[in-house]
Amino acid sequence: MPWLAIPFSDSDTRSRLDELFHVRGIPHLALLDEAGNVVTEDGVDVIREYGVEGYPFTSARIQELRDQEEEARRNQSVRSLLVSPSRDFVISSDGKKTLVSELEGKTVGLYFCVKSFGSCSDFTPKLVEVYEKLKAQGENFEVVLIPLDDDEESFKELLESVPWLSLPFKDKICGKLARYFELSTLPTLVIIGPDGKTLHSNVAEAIEDHGVAAYPFTPEKFAELDEILKAKEAAQTLESILVSDDQDFVIGKDGVKIPVSELKGKVVLLYFSAHWCPPCRAFLPKLIDAYNKIKEKGNALEVVFISSDRDQTSFDEFFAGMPWLALPFGDSRKKFLSRKFRVSGIPMLVAIASSGQTLTTKARDLVSLYGADAYPFTEERIKEIETEQEETAKGWPEKLKHELHEHELVLTRRRVYYCDACNEEGHIWSYYCGDCDFDLHPKCALEKEDKEGSKDDAKEEKSKDEWVCDGEVCKKA
Numbered sequence: 001m002p003w004l005a006i007p008f009s010d011s012d013t014r015s016r017l018d019e020l021f022h023v024r025g026i027p028h029l030a031l032l033d034e035a036g037n038v039v040t041e042d043g044v045d046v047i048r049e050y051g052v053e054g055y056p057f058t059s060a061r062i063q064e065l066r067d068q069e070e071e072a073r074r075n076q077s078v079r080s081l082l083v084s085p086s087r088d089f090v091i092s093s094d095g096k097k098t099l100v101s102e103l104e105g106k107t108v109g110l111y112f113c114v115k116s117f118g119s120c121s122d123f124t125p126k127l128v129e130v131y132e133k134l135k136a137q138g139e140n141f142e143v144v145l146i147p148l149d150d151d152e153e154s155f156k157e158l159l160e161s162v163p164w165l166s167l168p169f170k171d172k173i174c175g176k177l178a179r180y181f182e183l184s185t186l187p188t189l190v191i192i193g194p195d196g197k198t199l200h201s202n203v204a205e206a207i208e209d210h211g212v213a214a215y216p217f218t219p220e221k222f223a224e225l226d227e228i229l230k231a232k233e234a235a236q237t238l239e240s241i242l243v244s245d246d247q248d249f250v251i252g253k254d255g256v257k258i259p260v261s262e263l264k265g266k267v268v269l270l271y272f273s274a275h276w277c278p279p280c281r282a283f284l285p286k287l288i289d290a291y292n293k294i295k296e297k298g299n300a301l302e303v304v305f306i307s308s309d310r311d312q313t314s315f316d317e318f319f320a321g322m323p324w325l326a327l328p329f330g331d332s333r334k335k336f337l338s339r340k341f342r343v344s345g346i347p348m349l350v351a352i353a354s355s356g357q358t359l360t361t362k363a364r365d366l367v368s369l370y371g372a373d374a375y376p377f378t379e380e381r382i383k384e385i386e387t388e389q390e391e392t393a394k395g396w397p398e399k400l401k402h403e404l405h406e407h408e409l410v411l412t413r414r415r416v417y418y419c420d421a422c423n424e425e426g427h428i429w430s431y432y433c434g435d436c437d438f439d440l441h442p443k444c445a446l447e448k449e450d451k452e453g454s455k456d457d458a459k460e461e462k463s464k465d466e467w468v469c470d471g472e473v474c475k476k477a
Contacts, residue, residue, distance in 0.1 A: 312329050414429070
């Protein structure tokens with residue numbers, strides 16, 4: 001870091017600043033003006049969004065930038081998006097420059113991509129195929145690569161492998177466009193219409209699903225595609241999603257092949273998971289418990305493990321602890337299923353009805369909340385459970401004070417939490433303080449017995465110097 005620091009040994013000052021600037025998660029950036037007045041405590045967001053242009057980071061400066069952005073949106077054109085004060089062209093792999101003005105009147109795809117990112121590597125060949133078909137048909141369509149690579153060699157390799165244009169490597173406009181279009185996933189293909197206005201914020205999935213048929217990416221075309229998709233969903237069967245050519249089986253223990261046809265008439269849970277994934281390992285015991293209880297009642301249920309493990313050994317080790325079936329490791333159907341059900345994170349649990357139609361892609365949440373009671377994972381069953389929960393909470397006070405917390409606690413629906421009294425996981429109902437993210441089980445909040453031992457344990461485990469990281473932000477324990 002090129003700046004100054006509070007000495008690590010000065011823990012008193014560090015603790016005082018944590019309290020002064022309400023630090024509940026890191027990174028946290030408080031910005032002060034020359035007089036020492038707080039300009040903003042949301043400095044991380046300000047820097048991420050505006051960078052050096054945000055200086056001196058006052059509310060007036062940020063509002064000025066927002067007004068400029070709003071004006072740019074109202075008057076958006078291909079030129080306003082792609083031209084900078086020092087550049088009015090885009091480039092091709094052979095180094096030739098094409099004036100941005102030549103793109104006016106065309107449908108233009110802005111392709112945000114990182115060559116090393118797996119999803120981009122998978123999608124790029126499909127986009128090339130669509131691009132070349134549209135060009136062969138004489139369509140007025142162009143793609144401009146918005147490179148987000150850190151490595152120039154990777155950028156050059158990518159540009160040489162595609163037939164379209166690009167912004168130069170590390171061009172400042174790349175970052176601005178990522179913010180302007182609120183980029184949240186890769187790959188992203190933003191479509192700009194012939195009038196220079198945004199037609200669609202990301203058609204990557206549409207191209208994955210429909211190929212060239214998604215063109216010209218208009219609302220009318222997407223309405224047409226939605227109707228086609230609905231018809232496919234209505235006609236979906238278990239075989240249509242689990243059978244591909246001669247791959248018409250799943251496996252049991254020791255690799256025994258089980259025909260997919262034997263699963264007909266059952267509720268089937270597709271379990272996307274991997275041994276290397278800590279949340280997957282944490283969720284597995286809950287799923288096994290629910291599975292066994294559902295099966296003990298004689299219900300028609302099966303689970304199929306769809307692995308994202310990195311090698312056969314890891315797959316074998318993980319699958320050995322599961323009481324259900326699986327797709328073989330490396331099976332090509334996994335890629336199709338991941339795309340069909342939009343699997344962007346694991347563990348993920350998809351429930352398929354006995355009729356073969358999709359019940360929900362959020363069965364993991366249902367198992368976490370309701371366990372075996374969630375079966376058969378229908379909307380009707382979930383509504384029944386929610387009604388039962390409402391009945392359970394009748395008679396409980398809506399608000400209460402508790403000796404473990406200084407603020408009033410409000411009876412609140414919470415999906416999953418950890419009780420700050422007993423440190424046990426809780427679901428559905430909590431006595432909650434939103435300001436402090438403080439939870440109590442209704443049992444802990446309402447019982448009158450002295451829990452001094454539990455309180456002491458909870459306080460001991462939650463030292464103020466401990467942090468818990470969830471991958472996106474580290475928060476105080």
